[in-house]
Amino acid sequence: MYRLNVKKFGFALGLTGALIYLGCMIVMATAGKEASITFFNSLAHGLDVTSIIRMDVPLWEALIGIIQIFILGWLIGACIAAFYNAQIKNK
Structure with missing residues (x-):
């Protein structure tokens, strides 16, 4: 098995999270409150975000x-x- 580079994997996941956060910012800035509520309600499997969205x-x-x-x-x-990496057995 191949070993993962800890720093590179961490950076990739961190950057992915930041891009998703930026996507949320863009949705909220362009869609407006009602459309944002509809969008995030559908992402949260029907959880009503109306009272917590800012x-x-x-x-x-x-x-x-x-x-x-x-x-x-x-x-x-x-x-x-x-x-x-800790679970990989070295030969």
Whole structure:
């Protein structure tokens, strides 16, 4: 079996999470409140997000969110790769 590069896998997962976060920002900025609620309700398997959706998110808060998602994604990806590599038997 091949070993995963922990840093690269973490970076890939972190960047993917940041892109998804950016996609959410774009949906909310372009679709409006009602369409955003419909979109996120369908993603959440019918969970009603009406009471928790916020349309007036400041830009600085959104940028901090992207950074936080990237860091969490990197840490999760690095853990997955490290756990995967730990299970590989060396010959």
